[in-house]
Amino acid sequence: MNEVCLKLSDLFVSSGWGGYDQGRAPQWAHPKAQQQWFGAIAALEPFLRQTLPNGGEELAGICLASPAPVLKDPLLTQSFYQGIAVPTPWEEFSPLPCLAGGQSAWVQIPRMREIPLFPRDPLAEEQFCWLMTPKFGLLLLLGKNEQGLTQFYWSFDPEILQRAWLSLQTRLRCVFSPDLPFLEKTVADFDFPTPDFRLVSYFGQLMLDYQPNAPIFTPLQERESPELSPDVELLQALTHEVRTPLTSIRTLTRLLLRRKDLSPEVLKRIESIDRECSDQISRMDLIFRATELESTPLPELVVPLTVTSLEAVFQTGIPRWQRQAQRYKVNLKAQIPHSLPQVWSNPSLLDQVLGGMIEKFVRNFNGGGEIHLQITVAGDQLKVQFHTQSAHQANPVKALGELLMFQPETGCLSLNWDVTKNLFQLLGGKLTIRRRSPSEEVLTIYLKCEQRTTSSQSKEFAVPASCLRLA
Known part of the structure; x- marks a missing residue:
């Protein structure tokens, strides 16, 4: 019965699907996820028309959705079973009529049926479309992530589809759905197929094509x-x-x-x-x-900072960076103390910016090289130093607009150093760069150590917007 307590977004979070990045402005999470949801729903009908048999009243698939139907094309509505999950107050709640023996023939089944949800069912907080056909299954979901922010998820993964079905099946059983025998038999016949890769690619492209054009990143009060x-x-x-x-x-x-x-x-x-x-x-x-x-x-950009274990960041990051460096014949050596003080930062953004720096180093190197990473304590700051040396003169880079650098030799794009410095400032730190020769650089990052007397475990770091604007 635990399935009734689950939200569908729990399936994605428990399967390791990434949450909304904490370094990204939270006020954009909801409008951006909604934009993606609307684009996916708009792409769904043309996708189904192109990939499934045309016309006829034979069963093409099952579509369970909430809080409203997502299929409106008559060619699709006559060949799909649609179950619409509707939140229902206790005073209006009554189980669906249970028919003796159940119905299992498609011709006897209503093309659309409301599925009442129990009051306070967490599923009522989400918008979803669970779709199953003989060729593929698809789950579209507008839900919440680990940080409690709105996020759009989509998946053709048979395992995700099967776990979502178990959750929905339990709810159908709890309200005595007369269609449950038919649905269980049909889902068993379809058997959660692994989709052709071309279908997944085609739907991904359609979602891009059907994204709303209106810019939605800026809230009304900030226009x-x-x-x-x-x-x-x-x-x-x-x-x-x-x-x-x-x-x-x-x-x-x-x-x-x-x-x-x-x-x-x-x-x-x-x-x-x-x-x-x-x-x-x-x-x-x-x-x-x-x-x-x-x-x-915003007049001021506010990024949430928290007590961050650099030891954890480097334990997970260094093996990944070393594997990445080896692919470009670069040797990365790390000298890290046994015990590191904690710092005030944003672990998600910090890991990503450090990873971006490592990639920039190794792709700049021409014919291999070395990176030495050394961490020391300097007063109330932690000093993270990268000493990089290319085997030959580093690949030349050209400025591309205000934000990027471009390597003509490799075709690689990366953030320029001004933007990277701004990112570290947002992380509560400072980046300095010293060029010793065309093939040798020393980059030093200073991060503020946690003061042991601090009682709060999180704070916000405000940076004037002018600090982020490039001239």
Whole structure:
């Protein structure tokens, strides 16, 4: 009966799907997630028309949604079973009539049925569409993440679809749905198929095409702020355009990695594709976040800081950075004390900015090189120093607009150092750069140590907006 207490977003969070980044302005979470939800719902009907048999009254699939129907095209509504989960107060609540023996024939089943939800059912807080067909299953969800912020999720993953069905099935059983025998038999016949990768890619592209055009990042009360520069608007559009298909590809690779019939060589290549997609997604995420910070309409940009264990950040980060460096023939050595004081920072943003710096180093190096990471305590600050040396003169870089650097030799995009310094300022720290030669640099990051007398475990760090604006 625990399934009745679950929200569908709990399935994504427990499966390791990332939450909304704490370094990103929280006021954008709800409008941005809503924009993604509306784009996905708008893309759904054209997607189904193109991928499923045309016309007829034969059963094409099951669609369970809340709080309103998502299928309105007559060609689809006559071939889909639609169950609409509706929050119902106790005084109006009554179980659905249970028919003797149940109904299992599609011709006898109503094309649409309301499914009452118990009062205070956590599912009533979410908007969702659970869809199952013989070719694929799809879950669209507008829910909450670990931080309690609104987030849009979508998945073709059979495991996620099956767990969501168990949760919905329990609710149908609790209200004595007369359609439950039919639904259980149909879902068993469809058997949660693994989708063709082309379907996942096609739906991802349709979601991009159907995204609402109106800018929704700025709340109404803040619209007196200056409009976004063309550079920032273009970067936000491009990073979103790149991340969505890469996320689709990564989803497909992880589905393939679960198969038991693949040879070691094929698995190795799929893991390489997954790794490359993850690196590119991380890079696009960091660039997108920087454009958000650069274009924030607030008079002061407030970033939540908390007591952060650098030991934990480096324990998880260093092995990942070393593997990344090795792919470019770069040796990363770390000298870290056994015990590190905690600092005031934002662990999510800090990990991502440090990862972006490492990637910038290794891709700048020409023919390999070395990175020495050393951490020391300097008074009430923690000093994190990167000493980088390329085997040959580093690849040349060119400025690209106000935010980016571009390497013509490798085609790599990265944030320029001015923006990176601003990000560290938001993290409660400071970045200095000393160039010893064209192939050697020393970068030092200073982070404020936690004062043991501090009683609060979290605070906000306000940076004047002018600190983020580049001349």
